[in-house]
Amino acid sequence: MSSPVKIPFKSLLILNKQSTTPLYLQIARQLINAIQRGVLVQDSQLPGSRSLSQTLGTHRKTIIAAYEELYAQGWTKIIPNKGTFIAHQGAVKKTTPLQYNSSYLASYPEETGFHFKQRILLDKPPASVNCRLAFDDGLPDVRLAPLERLGKIYGGVLRRKTSRKHLHYASVEGNEFYRETLAYYLNSTRGLPIGKDNILTTRGVHMGIYLASSVLITPGDSIIVADLSYYIANMIFQQAGATIHAVPLDSQGISIDAVRSLCEQTAIRMVYITPHHHYPTTVTLSAERRLELLNLSNQYGFIILEDDYDYDFHYSSSPLLPLASADTSGMVVYIGSFCKTLAPGLRSGYLVAPKNLISEIGRFRRIVDRQGDMLMEQALGELLTEGEIHRHLKKAIKTYEQRCQLLSTLFRQELAPYVSFKTPPGGLALWSLWDKKLNLMRISKNCLKQGLNVPHTLLYQNELTTAMRLGFGSLNATELTEAIHILRNAVERS
Structure with missing residues (x-):
């Protein structure tokens, strides 16, 4: 049976005293993790509770509680007059060299070890961007x-x-x-x-x-x-x-x-x-x-x-x-x-x-x-x-209609040379057709630099169409005014 001296438990077990998880559970879980990954193999001997408490700088009762948790879950066995040992857990497949450090034990695989069908149609959603202002595709406020x-x-x-x-x-x-x-x-x-x-x-x-x-x-x-x-x-x-x-x-x-x-x-x-x-x-x-x-x-x-x-x-x-x-x-x-x-x-x-x-x-x-x-x-x-x-809809519809009219006015005042549109009779988004010479993705990137997010899912550009769907419902009058000012600057830069 392995001697506990061979395993550097101080580097194996890293305790976070600021965590809400009790120390004994932190110790038990990290030891279980080490067993599962093959760092602690069958019949490896764990240090005595007094010895490990001195190594980790914690109370002996904490170590005893951790060992009791391991034993209760079946991860260890106690041999009278000899100590606590790792119980038989079946064969552990070792696919990487064993490393006695907490970063190895805390890591999680970045990819699966098996193959599965990856569908192109289920594309990743646009990354979340933290901006002061953002257009959406027609969400409420x-x-x-x-x-x-x-x-x-x-x-x-x-x-x-x-x-x-x-x-x-x-x-x-x-x-x-x-x-x-x-x-x-x-x-x-x-x-x-x-x-x-x-x-x-x-x-x-x-x-x-x-x-x-x-x-x-x-x-x-x-x-x-x-x-x-x-x-x-x-x-x-x-x-x-x-x-x-x-x-x-x-x-x-x-x-x-x-x-x-x-x-x-x-x-x-x-x-x-x-x-x-x-x-x-x-x-x-x-x-x-x-x-x-x-x-x-x-x-x-x-x-x-x-x-x-x-x-x-x-x-x-x-x-x-x-x-x-x-x-x-x-x-x-x-x-x-x-x-x-x-x-x-x-x-x-x-x-x-x-x-x-x-x-x-x-x-x-x-x-x-x-x-x-x-x-x-x-x-x-x-x-x-x-x-x-x-009652909510009666009030909200008036507010959204005002925002729709404001957005239409701002488009005419600041973006008339570049865009054509019709004020929608309802809904929370405005469909706008843009000059085909414009690069909408470049405009979006320029907006982002100025604190306005125009996600690529709102942009429609191909040989036949150059358009944006801009939601106005979630932006108040001040926000809409600033957003259109940024959009105009981005268009001019493009």
């Missing part, structure tokens, strides 16, 4: 959200004895009370004649698209999207094995003639649309084309996946009702969320469809998310019931 009221309601939910039922497993479709109030809200605001059984709660729009695609799409299915379309939705469709067909887009929305032509050539499984404010161009699908698309869906049997991510935000006139409100054949799957209405971090979305599909997607959802956040859904349901979301 969380400073306007009724978080104080939501917090009080959520706290009340937690304190109630009747809320204990929400701490257990429940319906996979989501909180029943929330789905009932949400059904009423969607009926009154979007004309959807639905009940709670037509709703599945999700963690936002992306999860709704993923669940619907996973259940409804099989590899090889053909899907129609607009050219341009929401890149994350396209990734989800590709992940499901779909073949994507892009159709032209104009000021009235997607080309129905192009959709009809594709249907005549091949079997189309699904058409994905963002009809209220098309992503990224913000155009609204006209009423005439909505009816034509519904008729084509009935004729050719394709599903309409309606992503209504920002329906609540409209300024100049009442919004067109969703396609789902006019669907009498069960061909539309409707997806929405409160992530734009309240705050992106409150991951609360919903999927609306006929009962049989909700039941099937609910069973699939159980694999990735058992039932959602029942407590938060209860709080959101109460927020809806007392009308707080209606």
